[in-house]
Amino acid sequence: MNERDALRRLAVDLPRAGDDAAVVDGTVITTDMLHERTDFPPGTTRYTAGWRAVGASLSDVAAMGAEATAAVAVYADEAFDPEELDRFVAGAVDVCEAVGAEYVGGDLDEHVEFTTATTAIGTVDDDDASAGSAYVTRSGAEPGDALCVTGEWGRSAAALRLFERGTDDAVERANDLFRFTPRVADGRALSGGATAMMDSSDGLARSLHQLAEASGVGFALERDAVPVHPAVDDVVDDGRVDADRGRDDGDVDYSDADYSDAGDDADRGGGERFELAVHFGEDFELVCTVPEAEVDRVRAECPAGLVRVGTVVGADEGVTADGDPLPDRGYTHG
Numbered sequence: 001m002n003e004r005d006a007l008r009r010l011a012v013d014l015p016r017a018g019d020d021a022a023v024v025d026g027t028v029i030t031t032d033m034l035h036e037r038t039d040f041p042p043g044t045t046r047y048t049a050g051w052r053a054v055g056a057s058l059s060d061v062a063a064m065g066a067e068a069t070a071a072v073a074v075y076a077d078e079a080f081d082p083e084e085l086d087r088f089v090a091g092a093v094d095v096c097e098a099v100g101a102e103y104v105g106g107d108l109d110e111h112v113e114f115t116t117a118t119t120a121i122g123t124v125d126d127d128d129a130s131a132g133s134a135y136v137t138r139s140g141a142e143p144g145d146a147l148c149v150t151g152e153w154g155r156s157a158a159a160l161r162l163f164e165r166g167t168d169d170a171v172e173r174a175n176d177l178f179r180f181t182p183r184v185a186d187g188r189a190l191s192g193g194a195t196a197m198m199d200s201s202d203g204l205a206r207s208l209h210q211l212a213e214a215s216g217v218g219f220a221l222e223r224d225a226v227p228v229h230p231a232v233d234d235v236v237d238d239g240r241v242d243a244d245r246g247r248d249d250g251d252v253d254y255s256d257a258d259y260s261d262a263g264d265d266a267d268r269g270g271g272e273r274f275e276l277a278v279h280f281g282e283d284f285e286l287v288c289t290v291p292e293a294e295v296d297r298v299r300a301e302c303p304a305g306l307v308r309v310g311t312v313v314g315a316d317e318g319v320t321a322d323g324d325p326l327p328d329r330g331y332t333h334g
Contacts, residue, residue, distance in 0.1 A: 019137045020063035020198050021122070028122035028135065030060035036114035041163040043171040044178065046084040049116065050091025051179045056201065057120035058099055058182035059284040063199040065136040065191025066122035068101040068184045073118040076111035088116075091179075099184040122184075124191075134191070138214035141196035141289040147219055147310035148295065149227070150186045150302060151285040153204060157276035158231035177231055181304070183286045189301035190288055197288035203281030206330025208319050211287065218317040221310040221326060228277045236273050278321075281331040 001009070021030035034040070034053050044052075054071045061068045073092055075085060089103070096103040101120070124134035155177045162174035183199075190197060196215050200207045204226065208219045289312050290298055299306040319326045 020060040021066070021120075023064065023066075023124060023135055026124055026134075028061050028064050028066040028124060029119065030057050031117065031119040032056045032060070033115065033117040040114065041160060041174075043163045043166070043174060045091075045175055046087035047091040048175045048178050049114070050088035050093075051095040052091075053116045053118045054092040054103065054120070055095045055180060055182050056284065057118040058095065058101065058184060059180075059199045059201065061120050061122035062099075062182050062184040062187035063136075063197055063286060064122065064124070065134075065187045065194070065197065066124050066184075067188060068096075068099050068120060068122045068182070070102050070104050071096055071118060071120040072104055073106040073116055074109060075106065076109040076115045078110065078112065078114075080108065092118075095179070095182065099182050101184075136187075136191055136194045136197040136288070138196050138198050138211050139216075141211060141215035141217050141312050142291075143217060143312050143314050145195055145289040145291055145312040146295050146308045147208075147221065147312060148288050148290050148299075148306050148308050149200075149204065149285055150183050150288075150304045150306055151283070152227045152229035153200075153283050153285060154232035154273075154277035154280065155180065155229040156282035157280035158229060158235045161235035162231075173231075177229075180284045182284065183304055186286055186302040186304050186306070189303075190286065190290070190298055190306075193294040193298040194288040194290050197286055200283050200285045200287050201281060201331070203283075203330030204278045204287060205319075205326050206279075206281065206328060207287045208326065209328040211289070212315070212319050215289075215312075216315050218313040218315050219310055219319045219326075220313050220317065220323075221319070221321040223274060223322050225307065225309040226274070226277055227305075227307050227309075228273060229283075232273055232276050236271075236276065279327075279329050 021028045032053070034056065040049050054073055057071060058068050071092065075088055092103045159174040159177035162170040162177070187197070196211055198207055198211060202210070208221065212218055295308060
């Protein structure tokens, strides 16, 4: 059973599950777990790990359109190195400060590998929350809505390539790319206009399939409209598609990258560049649907930028890219 099947099973008895975070009496809460082997390639600093781990949970708060308020983390390792622990906490503190939240502590434990579990908390207006209008779920998209994304895509894929190069300059840049800014401000701007929204931790393609399932719709994606991070062009090698994290293998080993199962989709419309931007995942941008009449207004309020990349269509049309079926391929746990 993979992560998505497990979540479907849990949702039967846990009606608040299924979105990026749960909302209870105006409080938004979410939690994540990351491991050294599967989430932090060799060369990842503890500062980057603290930033990225806490940032992943803050990104879930952003996807609900909530205000981020606080975060905590569990830090577990084979032994407690004081300098590494200090750097992790510094990264956690700094990413919280970047979005107006506060890092307030957590727990320590011993484990066979470096592992961290993070929880972020946010708020929505209590009065509006009772009516379901103060936050955005995955289930409100309607045919005719514009499909939009924030920021630029493929930065984590580019970072992995740079980590693999192993030079000091490459590793330094990779760490910088790994330290994304959670789109809390953009989520807040979109909360007044988006009909559905989620973050893109599993990749754009997989996110579209998840939104389609939740909303009972389809999507027509325009390949050339997807904003690709400039770092992708610095590492791309058309014909060699080998980014682990876009695979469906779940917990993967960074030392053995192989994307040979990308198939024909990797050879059309941009090759590897499109693969890394759309299927790799871990970019932590927002994917949302917005009524046509609201696009210009909310775009002006999004500090990371908002780009229209397609249109919501009927469920019978499925999820496509330039008219071709877009594979439901991205990162899946398990």
